[in-house]
Amino acid sequence: MLDYSGLEALAAVVREGSFERAARKLHITPSAVSQRIKLLEERVGQVLVLRGQPCTGTEAGRRLCLHVEQVALLENELRRTNPALVAEGQSMPPTLKLAVNADSLSSWFMEAMASFTRAGNELLDISIDDQDHTAKRIKEGAVMAAVTATSTSITGCNTWPLGSMRYVAAASPEFMQQHFAQGVTPETIARAPMLSYDRKDAMQDKWLQAQGLASRHGPPKHWLPSAYAFVRACEAGVGWAMQPTLMIQRYLDAGTLVEVLPDTAVDVPLYWAHARNAQAGLQRLTHCVITAAAGWLEPLPDAQPSEDDRAPDRRAG
Numbered sequence: 001m002l003d004y005s006g007l008e009a010l011a012a013v014v015r016e017g018s019f020e021r022a023a024r025k026l027h028i029t030p031s032a033v034s035q036r037i038k039l040l041e042e043r044v045g046q047v048l049v050l051r052g053q054p055c056t057g058t059e060a061g062r063r064l065c066l067h068v069e070q071v072a073l074l075e076n077e078l079r080r081t082n083p084a085l086v087a088e089g090q091s092m093p094p095t096l097k098l099a100v101n102a103d104s105l106s107s108w109f110m111e112a113m114a115s116f117t118r119a120g121n122e123l124l125d126i127s128i129d130d131q132d133h134t135a136k137r138i139k140e141g142a143v144m145a146a147v148t149a150t151s152t153s154i155t156g157c158n159t160w161p162l163g164s165m166r167y168v169a170a171a172s173p174e175f176m177q178q179h180f181a182q183g184v185t186p187e188t189i190a191r192a193p194m195l196s197y198d199r200k201d202a203m204q205d206k207w208l209q210a211q212g213l214a215s216r217h218g219p220p221k222h223w224l225p226s227a228y229a230f231v232r233a234c235e236a237g238v239g240w241a242m243q244p245t246l247m248i249q250r251y252l253d254a255g256t257l258v259e260v261l262p263d264t265a266v267d268v269p270l271y272w273a274h275a276r277n278a279q280a281g282l283q284r285l286t287h288c289v290i291t292a293a294a295g296w297l298e299p300l301p302d303a304q305p306s307e308d309d310r311a312p313d314r315r316a317g
Contacts, residue, residue, distance in 0.1 A: 002067075006040030009033045010048055010061060011068040015095075015125075017054025062141035066275065069094060069144060073281035076122065093121040096285065099138070099146035101131040102197060103165065104270065106227035107246045108296035109147065109289070116288040130200040131270060138273055145274035145282055147289075157273045160290060163297025164267040169207055169260035170248055171240035176258060178237075184261055190215040195233055195241035198225050203242040203266070211264055242266065246296060269300050 012022035013033060023030040041048050048061035057065055072094035100109050105128060113124060129137060134146035135154050153159065171179075179192035194204050208214040222239050224230050231248055234241055235256050243257070245265075251257035272289050274282050 002064075003036075003040055003043060004068075004071075006036045006043070007064060007068045009036040010040060010057070011065045013037065013049055013055050014057040014061060014065050017056075019055065059141060066097075066141050066144055066278075069097065070275070070278045070281055073122070073278065076120075077281060080120070093123055095123040095125050096145070096282075097125045097127070097143040099127050099129045099134040099143045099148075101134065101147055101270075102128050102225075102227040103244045103247065104131070104147050107244065108292050111295070112285075112289045112292035115292065116285050120284065122285075130198070131268065132202070133200055135273060138275065144278050145272065145285070148271050148273050149268055150273070151269060151271060154273050156276055158276050158279055160272040160286065161300045162270040162272055162290065162293035163299055164269045165297055166245045167203065167207075167242040167266045167268060168245060168248075168252075169204075169240060169264065170234055170243045170252070170257045171260050172235055172237040172256065173258055175234075175237040175240060176260070179240075180260070184213070186213050186215050189213050190217070190219055192219055193239035194219040194221050195224050195230060195239040196221045197227075197230060198223065203268075207242055207264070207266060210266075211261060267298065270297065 009022065009026065009032075012025050013019055016022045016025060019030045019033050023033045026033065037049055044060065044064075046060050047058055048064060050056045050058060050061075072092075073096065076094045105126065116122070117124070127137070127143065129146075131147060131149040134143075134148040135150040137143045138146050138148075138154060138157055147162070148154075148159075151159070151161075175192075180188055182188060189208065196204060205214070205218065208218070222233065224233055227247070230241060231243060231251070233239060234243060234248075235251055240260050245252070248257055252259070270293070272286060272293075274286065279286075
């Protein structure tokens with residue numbers, strides 16, 4: 001049997017980033033938090049917290065934190081459906097850690113969040129990561145669920161197809177006139193400033209490669225880690241970038257953005273993945289995510305849930 005007072009202290013330290021803030025959350029002293037974690041580490045036989053600024057969990061520590069979150073999620077559902085079975089005083093709402101790519105978070109995923117939070121008291125702790133990297137966050141135990149571009153089975157997870165998000169290379173008409181008056185060629189695009197969300201964002205480079213426009217050194221880059229600013233910077237003529245049509249269609253319709261090369265759109269498939277042992281607790285959230293995605297994204301051809309999945313309860317929501 002796991003020591004849940006120790007697990008509670010561990011989760012608080014990893015979540016808050018320090019023993020002092022965890023102690024304030026738990027209404028105990030920092031030394032009591034340290035003692036609980038020390039006893040837990042002795043019991044499991046390995047280090048669970050990396051002391052630093054901030055404190056972080058080891059892989060084993062993160063997995064134990066997810067276990068605590070899953071238990072809290074299940075208890076919260078039990079409290080809602082059978083309040084007499086849960087002791088008084090255990091009323092703190094659970095927090096779900098998720099990883100979502102910036103473009104989804106700025107468009108269709110907000111609808112899923114609204115639907116989910118409207119019908120319950122659960123809280124969301126969302127981290128932004130590239131869709132090609134969010135699957136790793138689940139594998140590492142850093143999050144309970146994620147929007148990912150990984151269609152292959154993730155060990156210990158269920159995966160649900162959501163749909164595809166279409167991207168086009170876009171720029172302002174003024175930018176096109178300034179940099180591509182003689183056409184879009186490897187030479188002209190090598191000199192035209194390009195926007196990149198962060199160091200994980202390879203979408204522009206992949207598009208250049210697919211169109212035969214890649215050069216040895218690549219174009220000059222502006223780094224801009226904001227989905228909203230990414231669109232505005234394109235419209236303002238700062239650079240060109242791959243943009244989701246969900247977010248820029250009105251700019252395309254108004255002519256303030258145009259495609260750098262017409263008919264070269266890229267469709268990025270998206271999936272919802274979650275820890276398999278958390279499926280019962282995440283059933284309602286999964287339903288909200290799938291429903292919201294269906295209203296915004298293009299269907300994936302012949303997409304099916306991963307082999308071990310079970311359909312989420314459509315009555316929830």
